Amino acid sequence: MDFCILFMGALCGGNMKGLTKLIQVKFLILKNPITGLNKVFESRIRLGVMSILMVNEEVNFNDLKQMLEVTDGNLATHLVNLEENGFIKIHKGFVGKKTNTTYTITKTGEKAFTDHITALESMIKGVK
Amino acid sequence: MLELNQQNQPLQELRDIKKMMERSSRFISLSGLSGIAAGICGLAGAAIAAEILDNYYGHYELKGGYDSQDFSDLKNRLLLLAILVFMVAFTSSFLFTWRKARKQNIPLWNMTSRKLFWNMLIPLSAGAVFIYAMLRMDDWIYVAPSCLIFYGLALVNASKYTFTDVRFLGYGQILLGLVNMFFIGKGLYFWAAGFGFLHIVYGGIMWWKYERAD
Numbered sequence: 548m549d550f551c552i553l554f555m556g557a558l559c560g561g562n563m564k565g566l567t568k569l570i571q572v573k574f575l576i577l578k579n580p581i582t583g584l585n586k587v588f589e590s591r592i593r594l595g596v597m598s599i600l601m602v603n604e605e606v607n608f609n610d611l612k613q614m615l616e617v618t619d620g621n622l623a624t625h626l627v628n629l630e631e632n633g634f635i636k637i638h639k640g641f642v643g644k645k646t647n648t649t650y651t652i653t654k655t656g657e658k659a660f661t662d663h664i665t666a667l668e669s670m671i672k673g674v675k
Numbered sequence: 676m677l678e679l680n681q682q683n684q685p686l687q688e689l690r691d692i693k694k695m696m697e698r699s700s701r702f703i704s705l706s707g708l709s710g711i712a713a714g715i716c717g718l719a720g721a722a723i724a725a726e727i728l729d730n731y732y733g734h735y736e737l738k739g740g741y742d743s744q745d746f747s748d749l750k751n752r753l754l755l756l757a758i759l760v761f762m763v764a765f766t767s768s769f770l771f772t773w774r775k776a777r778k779q780n781i782p783l784w785n786m787t788s789r790k791l792f793w794n795m796l797i798p799l800s801a802g803a804v805f806i807y808a809m810l811r812m813d814d815w816i817y818v819a820p821s822c823l824i825f826y827g828l829a830l831v832n833a834s835k836y837t838f839t840d841v842r843f844l845g846y847g848q849i850l851l852g853l854v855n856m857f858f859i860g861k862g863l864y865f866w867a868a869g870f871g872f873l874h875i876v877y878g879g880i881m882w883w884k885y886e887r888a889d
Contacts, residue, residue, distance in 0.1 A: 591691070594688070594691070594692065594695075595691075595695050598691075598692045598695035598696050598699070599695055599696070599699040601696060602696045602699060602700040603699055603700060603786075606699070606786065610785070610786040613782060613785055613786070614695070614698060614699055614785070614786070664689070664692065667685040667688055667689050668685075668689070670685040671685050671686055671689070
């Protein structure tokens, strides 16, 4: 990284202002754990869904709804968002004649979630 | 949730995550007072049973022998007592847990209580059939230890879905049941110790640990 900065500095043609800015950027990348925070988890509901799926193998729509205290439509939107990000998997099944949709977490989702937690933890340590 | 202070935000978020994980994987509304209530019912039941048995043996000595009418009365009375004690114990424990769930604003019948219920029910039903089969053969000497052992196994199994402390109550019941197998005829004492005393101790500890603050 240092090499990179020197290289960029050389490119800037010895422009010291540009170089300081680059060093600041580097400092930010290293020191600021906000970079590890995941935008997807900014929503309380999406974060809740992920927390629940981390500790439960498989959860159905109604249980998620009950635990998160949200409306059907609201929850559905967030679930679609999480699926599009590849964080959860949707399984459509039946209990008798009623549809029973269940959700599981994916490997990508697990990774993103633990990274998010690590980032939160380092933010707390950084403050102290 | 609405913590706007920048410094507290990540901490609050981690707390929310932890809370959600706990709430979704374990039934945390089980009240220690439920344990105490069940224990008191157990002790009261054991005391009444001892009284009934005393009465029976009193008659036995008066008549100077076995009377089939007296014996069938005894069996009916004890069975009725067992059902009554179970119902009162269940209702009173249910009330305290219902109250705690309402305070925590958690529905009583949710994903976690459902899991807890089924995991408790499986060893208990196996035990019920087992004991019924023994009674059918008039083999009553292992009834008391079997109740304790199967109840203990159910608790150990169910502890995965509620406070882990329940596991120790389960170990206690299993141990009492096993020891009771070698002290046939002392079933009532072991019942009083397991269903009465252990429940009260466990309930007291749970209350002290988790509910004293509220």
